[in-house]
Amino acid sequence: MTLLLVRHAEALARSSWSEPDELRPLSPKGRRQASGLVHVLGDRFPVGRLVSSPSLRCIETLSPLAATLGLSLEVSATLAEGRDPDEAVELARSGATLPGAEEALVLCTHGDLIPKVLEVLDSSDGLGLGRSPRCQKGSTWVFEGKEGRFATATYVPPP
Numbered sequence: 001m002t003l004l005l006v007r008h009a010e011a012l013a014r015s016s017w018s019e020p021d022e023l024r025p026l027s028p029k030g031r032r033q034a035s036g037l038v039h040v041l042g043d044r045f046p047v048g049r050l051v052s053s054p055s056l057r058c059i060e061t062l063s064p065l066a067a068t069l070g071l072s073l074e075v076s077a078t079l080a081e082g083r084d085p086d087e088a089v090e091l092a093r094s095g096a097t098l099p100g101a102e103e104a105l106v107l108c109t110h111g112d113l114i115p116k117v118l119e120v121l122d123s124s125d126g127l128g129l130g131r132s133p134r135c136q137k138g139s140t141w142v143f144e145g146k147e148g149r150f151a152t153a154t155y156v157p158p159p
Contacts, residue, residue, distance in 0.1 A: 002104035002144055003092050004041055007114050009033035009138040009158070011057040021081075026060045033138035034061045036159025038068045041106065041140060047071065048103025049095060053079035058108040061138070065106070079109040085116035089124075092117070093148050111135060118153075127153045 009030035017024045026034060041047065042065055050066050051074045052058040059073065066073040078087045088109065095105045109117075114135045121143065122129040127150060133141075138158030143150040 001146060001148075001150075002045060002142065003095075003150065004045060004047070004104050004106040005092070005114060005117065005141040005143065006037070006041075006061060006106060006108040007111055007135055007137055007139050008053070008055070008058045008061040008108055009037075011137075022055045025056050030057070030138070031060070033158050035064050037061065037138070037140070038064050040156060040159045041065060041104075042068055045104040045142075046102070047106055050074065050106045050108075051076050051079065051091070051095065052108045053077075053081070053110060055080065055110070058110070062106065062108045079107060079113065081110045081112055083113060085113060085120050088113060088117050089120045092121075092143075111137070114141070121150060121153070125150045127151075129153060 010027045011024050011030055012027050047069055050062050050071055052062050054075050054077055062073055078091050118129055118133050134155050136158050140156040142154045145151045
């Protein structure tokens with residue numbers, strides 16, 4: 001089973017955005033990063049399912065990959081900012097181990113949730129991530145494992 005945990009690409013600055021934060025879009029750099037994920041992820045992994053936080057910046061991060069692969073993009077509040085990391089880990093484990101889920105599961109979420117998810121996975125699966133693992137905007141953590149547990153974790157910097 002393969003899990004690709006993506007931090008959304010660079011978005012417009014919060015300070016320059018007056019609308020609801022969930023509607024804050026990607027910056028021009030973020031759009032380039034999102035397009036780059038098509039090659040970074042789509043060319044390296046057989047992707048079977050894409051799930052995003054409901055925030056526009058996460059949806060926009062995965063949209064080019066979804067369009068290129070001809071996959072629908074699911075939205076889950078479990079991946080929203082401020083959510084419980086245990087719920088996100090449960091989504092990751094259950095989605096990556098569905099019957100017939102030989103293809104990678106891609107989850108896109110936020111900078112507040114990813115470190116907490118990494119901490120839970122490190123503690124429960126013994127991945128040896130160390131203190132304060134990297135988590136740049138547009139980056140991806142690749143987890144490989146079997147039978148509901150991840151054995152390896154690899155950081156892929158943003159495109």
